[in-house]
Amino acid sequence: MGSEYAMFVEYGTGIVGANFSHPNLTGIAWQYDVNSHGDSGWWYPTDASDPNPSKRFREGSGWWAWTAGQASRPFMYMTWKWGSQHVTQIIEKDINDELKRWGAKMR
16 A cells, blocks of 8 residues: 555545544544545446455456445554553663663662
């Protein structure tokens, strides 16, 4: 997955994303259905290995699939949330491990 696609996974797209949005949209002006497709969705170019589409057809040498968008899958937000909750513990453990190696103790 390319980094340019990551934000669409994080926040979701289309009417599906609007219904299952990101858990933290505070201060973010993310637009889910920018082209007003609604429940009609849209067709996008793909290939035969695409596991997503329930509606797919082949035209010439390419494949097309239908979607109404995707729900938010906030991998970056959840990683940040976990890290921010555990960073102090991780740093203290690493410092203590190094101090032990040197025969010192943390105050």
